[in-house]
Amino acid sequence: MAMVIEADVAVIGAGMAGVSVAYELAGEHTVVLLEQESQPAYHTTGRSAAMFLESYGGPEVRALTAASRPLFDSAGSLLSPRPLLWVAPEEQMDRLATLAAAQPELRRLDPAEAAAHCSALRTDWVAGALLEENASEIDVLGLHQFYLGGARRRGTTVLVGAAVRAGRHDGSRWLLDTAAGPVAAAAVVNAAGAWADVVAVALGVPPLGMTPLRRTAAVARTGRVDRAWPLVADVGETFYFRPEGAGVLVSPADETPSEPCDARPDDLDVALAVERVNEATDLGLRSVRTAWAGLRTFAPDRKPVTGPDPAAPGLWWLAGQGGYGIQIGPALGRMAAAAVTGGAVPEALSVARFR
Ligand SMILES: Cc1cc2nc3c(=O)[nH]c(=O)nc-3n(C[C@H](O)[C@H](O)[C@H](O)COP(=O)(O)OP(=O)(O)OC[C@H]3O[C@@H](n4cnc5c(N)ncnc54)[C@H](O)[C@@H]3O)c2cc1C
Structure with a gap:
């Protein structure tokens, strides 16, 4: 029988959403990051227009973008001017x-x-x-690498070719069936991008209409x-x-x-x-x-979905980033990590709704 990989948190998807939350959780918690492709950032994260635009999107997105700016700055020179x-x-x-x-x-x-x-x-x-x-162009792969490399250095196990096919909660933790073997974790973060609803269904949870x-x-x-x-x-x-x-x-x-x-x-x-x-x-x-x-x-209301699933214990959503997932990634990742661990959501980030 394949050995079970155990962690505090399993993050599904290694696009910008998954790597940012894994980075923020790692160190304090054991994290396993599960990516179906052989290469992280293969899907939407690797295909963006790489822009940081504070006047783009609704009020929640704009607040998250503004809250991300200092985090971009602390991650290095990842923004270059492009009005x-x-x-x-x-x-x-x-x-x-x-x-x-x-x-x-x-x-x-x-x-x-x-x-x-x-x-x-x-x-x-x-x-x-x-x-x-003050709009900017983003070094997207630089930001993705900052989070992925940082998460690894903080002890995160990164598994590629690890599509999550099914999962169930046994009353105390999630047991995931993945293409790379079984994984057990107290908490699961659904950061599966376009597949967020597909993953929900695989875990036996109602989809949200993404x-x-x-x-x-x-x-x-x-x-x-x-x-x-x-x-x-x-x-x-x-x-x-x-x-x-x-x-x-x-x-x-x-x-x-x-x-x-x-x-x-x-x-x-x-x-x-x-x-x-x-x-x-x-x-x-x-x-x-x-x-x-x-x-x-x-999501149907075009706002990011960040928060606990109402129907399933220990399942968290980090999805629906729409056309803003790179520019709001740093703030959203930090906010999601605070929520998953029961920590206080920093006030500047509490603008985005949880559901
Ligand atoms: C043309 C274009 C231009 C854009 N321009 C910008 C821009 O200028 N600025 C900006 O901020 N945003 C922009 N965006 C949006 C941005 O790219 C996305 O919001 C962001 O990449 C979403 O990241 P994600 O991690 O949610 O999704 P993804 O990067 O798609 O990551 C999800 C990951 O989950 C994995 N996965 C799915 N199902 C499973 C499973 N069952 N098991 C394991 N892994 C699974 C997938 O393989 C994938 O790697 C643009 C997008 C496009 C297409």
Whole structure:
């Protein structure tokens, strides 16, 4: 019979959510981190646009993003400046006004000022803009490695090729059947990204109605990119672009419902991204060097799900990070770890709801 691996906490999933909570728990507690793939960060965490945007998302997400900034700073030089330019064509000016009213710290720019920040923008397309000066680009794999390496050094057992197939609570602890053998733990953290509901069902717990939404990104070739350009996003969320090496990263900001899977880009979505960026700019993009897609997973109310499962003892959710799981990862990981161990949730982090 295979030897049972025992730990205080078993964390399911080694994306940004799983590695951050494992890191925060390790040291004080024995932790086993279970990843189904042979490589951590293979799914959504390895496929993001790598941005830290304090004006993006609802109030809870924005508070978690702000609370993450000092944790990014303490993890090393993982943020580099990349301002965010929200732009609006005439028909999106109402939305721009709503954003400006909700976030007065954003700087209003007229079309000429917007074009001064990104010379590719067409001044006959942009009707107005808002600038978030302190936005940043994130070294995503650096942050993931900071947590994964740190968790290992603090004694965490990391098992890859360890898909959790089933589990049950025997009255005192969870017994998990994994592809790498049996695991027993007092607490389980469900950080399975797009598979969070699938894992819940495997553990005999009702799913929460999480929806993975596919988002596409591509790097387009262009002869003219200024690496100092901001991330440019339309306020109606139909496209964004930013410099990426010698090209531009483009996305149609798509949200196509998907089963949990190894997401692949659809050619039509890539073409749509190029078309929309070409409409707003004079870049004249014609071809892409590489394209990818990932699943941004949302709860029905689009807020992160962080807290104890109401139906199962010792089961914790850390899911539904949607399009913000990297920028809110540090605060969310710390908050989840405090909750799992019954510690006080730091006040700055108590904004996100538990359920
Ligand atoms: C195109 C795109 C752009 C984005 N841009 C940004 C951005 O600029 N800034 C930002 O903050 N966020 C962004 N995001 C969102 C961000 O990438 C996600 O919110 C974040 O990566 C989610 O992390 P996670 O750990 O929850 O999920 P994942 O990284 O998917 O990790 C979940 C892990 O669980 C594992 N797993 C699943 N089931 C099991 C099982 N049964 N047993 C064991 N392991 C299992 C999976 O293999 C996976 O590795 C973007 C996403 C996309 C797709």
